[in-house]
Amino acid sequence: MTSAIQTTHAKFVASHPAATWLPRLRSVALESLERHGFPTVALEDYRYTNLKPAAERAIDYLGRSEQPPQTQPEAAPAAAADALRIEVVNGRLQRLPEDLPAGLTLRRLSAGDKAQHDLIAAQINEAGQRGAGLVEFNAAFLTDALQIDVAPGVTLPTPLYLDLWSDGQPISNLPRVLVRCGDGSNATVIEHFRGTGAGSTNSVTQLACGTGAQLEYVKLQTESTDAHHLATQIATLAAGSCLNATYIDLGSALARNDLHCDLAGAGASASLRGAYLAADAQHLDAHIWINHRAPHTQSRATHRGIAKDRGRIVFDGKITVASGADGTDAALQNRNLLLNDGAEIDTKPELEIYADDVKCSHGATTGQLDPMSVFYLRSRGLTDVQARQMLIGAFTRKITGHIGMPTLRQLVESSIDDRISES
Amino acid sequence: MNRLLSVNGLRVSVGEAEILRGLDLEVNAGEVHAIMGPNGSGKSTLAHVLAGRDGYDVTAGSVTYRGEDLLELAPEERAWRGLFLGFQYPVEIPGVNNVALLKAALNARKKYQGEPEVDSIEFLKRVREKAGLMEMDDSFLQRAVNEGFSGGEKKRNEIFQMALLEPELAILDETDSGLDIDALKIVANGVNRMRNDQRAFILVTHYQRLLDYIQPDFVHVLARGQVVKTGDKGLALDLEAQGYDWVLDKAANQ
Numbered sequence: 295m296t297s298a299i300q301t302t303h304a305k306f307v308a309s310h311p312a313a314t315w316l317p318r319l320r321s322v323a324l325e326s327l328e329r330h331g332f333p334t335v336a337l338e339d340y341r342y343t344n345l346k347p348a349a350e351r352a353i354d355y356l357g358r359s360e361q362p363p364q365t366q367p368e369a370a371p372a373a374a375a376d377a378l379r380i381e382v383v384n385g386r387l388q389r390l391p392e393d394l395p396a397g398l399t400l401r402r403l404s405a406g407d408k409a410q411h412d413l414i415a416a417q418i419n420e421a422g423q424r425g426a427g428l429v430e431f432n433a434a435f436l437t438d439a440l441q442i443d444v445a446p447g448v449t450l451p452t453p454l455y456l457d458l459w460s461d462g463q464p465i466s467n468l469p470r471v472l473v474r475c476g477d478g479s480n481a482t483v484i485e486h487f488r489g490t491g492a493g494s495t496n497s498v499t500q501l502a503c504g505t506g507a508q509l510e511y512v513k514l515q516t517e518s519t520d521a522h523h524l525a526t527q528i529a530t531l532a533a534g535s536c537l538n539a540t541y542i543d544l545g546s547a548l549a550r551n552d553l554h555c556d557l558a559g560a561g562a563s564a565s566l567r568g569a570y571l572a573a574d575a576q577h578l579d580a581h582i583w584i585n586h587r588a589p590h591t592q593s594r595a596t597h598r599g600i601a602k603d604r605g606r607i608v609f610d611g612k613i614t615v616a617s618g619a620d621g622t623d624a625a626l627q628n629r630n631l632l633l634n635d636g637a638e639i640d641t642k643p644e645l646e647i648y649a650d651d652v653k654c655s656h657g658a659t660t661g662q663l664d665p666m667s668v669f670y671l672r673s674r675g676l677t678d679v680q681a682r683q684m685l686i687g688a689f690t691r692k693i694t695g696h697i698g699m700p701t702l703r704q705l706v707e708s709s710i711d712d713r714i715s716e717s
Numbered sequence: 718m719n720r721l722l723s724v725n726g727l728r729v730s731v732g733e734a735e736i737l738r739g740l741d742l743e744v745n746a747g748e749v750h751a752i753m754g755p756n757g758s759g760k761s762t763l764a765h766v767l768a769g770r771d772g773y774d775v776t777a778g779s780v781t782y783r784g785e786d787l788l789e790l791a792p793e794e795r796a797w798r799g800l801f802l803g804f805q806y807p808v809e810i811p812g813v814n815n816v817a818l819l820k821a822a823l824n825a826r827k828k829y830q831g832e833p834e835v836d837s838i839e840f841l842k843r844v845r846e847k848a849g850l851m852e853m854d855d856s857f858l859q860r861a862v863n864e865g866f867s868g869g870e871k872k873r874n875e876i877f878q879m880a881l882l883e884p885e886l887a888i889l890d891e892t893d894s895g896l897d898i899d900a901l902k903i904v905a906n907g908v909n910r911m912r913n914d915q916r917a918f919i920l921v922t923h924y925q926r927l928l929d930y931i932q933p934d935f936v937h938v939l940a941r942g943q944v945v946k947t948g949d950k951g952l953a954l955d956l957e958a959q960g961y962d963w964v965l966d967k968a969a970n971q
């Protein structure tokens with residue numbers, strides 16, 4: 295029996311011919327996707343988030359003939375001026391910047407070079423089965439991918455700003471970005487997902503840090519509240535490397551973010567910080583998976599969720615300490631604001647420990663705005679609404695305050711404040 | 718005489734308990750009133766009710782502020798009209814920058830007065846000037862509101878806010894408690910520098926100590942929710958020497 299995905303895939307492949315190796319990559323991914331199917335609520339990791347509407351929209355869009363963008367992307371935010379901007383419109387990678395700093399190489403899958411293909415394909419295959427179907431779905435319908443290579447020992451003078459714009463055309467956006475930081479290198483990468491209309495995104499971002507590399511990664515999602523947004527980040531940290539990741543989800547009717555962080559080499563460390571605001575009827579789900587696979591690795595994860603109106607926040611943070619990963623130091627904290635009846639927060643911090651000598655902690659709290667703080671601000675002349683907005687914004691500053699680049703921090707904080715005041 | 722505040726027969730309950738039981742108070746522009754009294758006499762309740770905090774039931778009486786029914790106004794509307802409360806326990810607000818709050822507060826008042834928003838450069842100049850008077854350095858200003866401040870720093874921050882917002886009626890709720898003598902002098906200087914014939918202060922305090930540095934025009938003793946005695950600053954000295962009991966006994970015998 296031919297499934298809906300197979301039919302769509304056959305049609306898609308026919309209308310998106312590609313270099314020789316791509317069909318192979320696509321079909322391997324399709325086989326795997328067929329085996330798993332799209333994740334359903336029957337799976338523990340998807341219990342609170344029904345992805346069926348997102349899957350249906352994505353498949354529907356893939357079955358349609360692709361139209362060029364109808365609207366110009368909104369002007370890039372000021373933060374982009376300080377960064378090297380790479381544009382992705384409706385999931386399609388635009389022309390890459392040419393004047394690159396020394397030590398930075400950008401490659402694209404569609405460039406037609408066999409050696410590049412093989413390199414990128416190998417990395418894509420490494421991502422394996424992480425997304426219970428979502429990662430395979432991304433690969434099965436790939437048309438392009440971007441690889442960002444930072445040479446060993448190089449500190450990039452400017453951050454990379456990936457501007458992923460969607461104008462709500464019925465196009466399934468399947469960005470694939472592969473960041474590889476050479477040994478001892480230092481880089482900042484931001485992915486800003488933004489747009490209008492009923493978009494559909496299922497992105498996969500792979501972050502590989504070589505020995506002693508330092509990577510700051512920021513994901514900011516401000517898509518329209520009609521969009522569906524699925525995103526997976528897969529980070530692999532070699533010995534002594536350090537990942538500083540911030541992920542902010544503000545837009546979308548339905549969003550799901552899976553951040554996998556493998557501390558694979560001794561002494562690797564990761565700081566993962568997330569902030570989510572779900573208003574109206576938004577449903578925002580964040581899963582983080584931290585795997586301590588090597589000794590003396592350290593992780594700090596902080597997630598802050600805010601739910602108002604009929605908004606719903608789901609958080610699941612899981613720390614696994616493998617046998618032999620002695621000296622692991624892991625802490626995971628989740629704090630939430632539940633602003634009214636009707637909003638919902640589901641949180642599940644988990645620890646799985648197979649090593650003996652470890653220091654692990656986790657905790658979750660949910661509360662309301664402090665009435666005394668509201669009164670204090672009102673007594674200074676702020677209205678009740680202004681005071682509450684200010685306090686909600688303040689709740690997220692513990693997350694955004696760690697973003698290194700000032701203009702980027704301002705962009706993230708003003709995006710949050712804008713969302714608070716319009717919701 | 719420019720009457721700022723009239724409190725008449727004010728009765729206030731919290732839940733089942735009646736805290737203020739028919740309180741009267743008249744405050745004119747240019748005056749400094751000290752309200753003293755033992756713990757539980759209702760001093761802080763009076764301060765909070767005047768500022769508009771939730772959770773208090775006004776069961777009788779009235780409060781008129783510059784001709785308006787104060788009790789009908791939201792806390793922010795009172796602030797716009799020039800009423801300021803210096804908190805006994807200033808709230809720590811992580812994530813809200815001290816200067817950003819002040820700018821929002823000042824602009825809220827300007828907006829109400831129909832004036833344009835304060836110019837950023839002019840604002841920072843005023844902030845630096847007032848902060849200097851309170852012996853607060855720039856690092857203070859850039860920190861989150863009261864976060865990690867010592868008790869004394871929080872109280873100085875309250876007076877600094879007051880100096881910038883230039884209220885017509887400032888109610889300082891036990892601003893002197895928890896201060897060492899140096900901080901007390903800084904706070905008192907901040908108040909004294911602001912005294913003029915357009916502005917009034919209500920100093921709620923448990924101890925006479927503050928009044929060594931700020932000379933009140935009137936001292937009121939509050940007990941069991943009423944003003945039981947009013948006098949000049951000499952009354953504060955008598956209270957310091959003899960405690961509250963003699964006033965309370967006298968009031969009880971009347």
